[in-house]
Amino acid sequence: MNPSVSWQQRVGSQRDWVWQGWQTRYTYxxxxxxxxxxxxxxxxxxGFGTSIGHWRHNLPVLGQHYPVYALDLLGFGGSRKAWATxxxxxxxxxxxxxxxxxxxxPMVLVGNSIGSLVALSAAATHPEMVKGLILINxxxxxxxxxxxxxxxxxxxxxxxxxxASPVVLQSxxxxxxxxxxxxxxxxxxxxxxxxIDAELVEILTQPARDRGAAATFxxxxxxxxxxxxxxxxxxxxxxxxxxxxxxxxxxxxxxxxQLAQQFADLNPNVxxxxxxxxxxxxxxxxxxxxxxxxxxxxxxx
Numbered sequence: 001m002n003p004s005v006s007w008q009q010r011v012g013s014q015r016d017w018v019w020q021g022w023q024t025r026y027t028y029x030x031x032x033x034x035x036x037x038x039x040x041x042x043x044x045x046x047g048f049g050t051s052i053g054h055w056r057h058n059l060p061v062l063g064q065h066y067p068v069y070a071l072d073l074l075g076f077g078g079s080r081k082a083w084a085t086x087x088x089x090x091x092x093x094x095x096x097x098x099x100x101x102x103x104x105x106p107m108v109l110v111g112n113s114i115g116s117l118v119a120l121s122a123a124a125t126h127p128e129m130v131k132g133l134i135l136i137n138x139x140x141x142x143x144x145x146x147x148x149x150x151x152x153x154x155x156x157x158x159x160x161x162x163x164a165s166p167v168v169l170q171s172x173x174x175x176x177x178x179x180x181x182x183x184x185x186x187x188x189x190x191x192x193x194x195x196i197d198a199e200l201v202e203i204l205t206q207p208a209r210d211r212g213a214a215a216t217f218x219x220x221x222x223x224x225x226x227x228x229x230x231x232x233x234x235x236x237x238x239x240x241x242x243x244x245x246x247x248x249x250x251x252x253x254x255x256x257x258q259l260a261q262q263f264a265d266l267n268p269n270v271x272x273x274x275x276x277x278x279x280x281x282x283x284x285x286x287x288x289x290x291x292x293x294x295x296x297x298x299x300x301x
Contacts, residue, residue, distance in 0.1 A: 029063025051077025
């Protein structure tokens with residue numbers, strides 16, 4: 001990889017695709033024609049607050065061997081900042097219709113954080129679409145309620161209700177989108193501060209300047225505090241009968257690392273790889289190591 005080349009050039013051929021009336025962004029890289037017929041397509045789904053650009057170190061490498069796509073989920077990246085009811089199911093529908101329109105062959109889904117939860121739910125909902133799953137630091141929003149003592153739940157609910165008012169949230173958004181604040185937030189997700197470069201800050205902050213970004217942030221915040229935002233992992237993961245790779249950074253400060261083994265124990269098809277000196281986004285923090293893992297696993301399915 002040539003670091004002097006911008007991330008927009010490294011992630012492939014970006015295109016716009018209209019989904020249910022909303023403009024959405026995707027990109028793709030195709031390997032030599034002879035390889036495209038022999039290997040499964042790969043679709044990569046980013047986490048909260050990120051986009052296609054977060055796969056800047058992975059797309060060029062995987063694209064040498066596989067037809068690889070990345071999609072900006074509605075509300076993120078170059079996709080429309082829509083005022084919508086955001087749920088995991090909404091993005092699952094986006095992924096499914098994208099697959100129907102542009103891929104049409106059983107594929108491997110790769111997701112980080114919320115993107116991994118979308119990938120997991122998509123595989124359970126549309127099994128004909130998915131040949132295998134790679135889940136990087138998988139969240140489980142259902143555990144949020146379980147982790148709170150009963151007496152504390154109404155207190156947390158009240159505080160969230162106050163914070164979730166549109167006036168408060170949109171004021172908060174204009175503060176949080178400042179590059180200096182974004183860099184500090186990224187410091188929670190990354191174990192190695194040197195991985196938080198100017199390019200990453202640009203990838204994280206640029207979409208926040210789009211029209212409708214503040215209102216979308218408000219809608220997303222409200223959605224993520226709802227118990228209906230996404231399914232519980234323990235209900236979905238055991239139902240899948242496909243190859244599964246679970247990658248987890250042991251220094252993740254956003255999701256407890258001990259969940260990795262608990263999730264792996266839910267399905268015998270899961271191969272768990274835990275990475276030292278990596279946080280919530282190991283694909284971007286230690287991409288050389290993760291790319292080797294991805295290519296080795298993909299070659300075996």
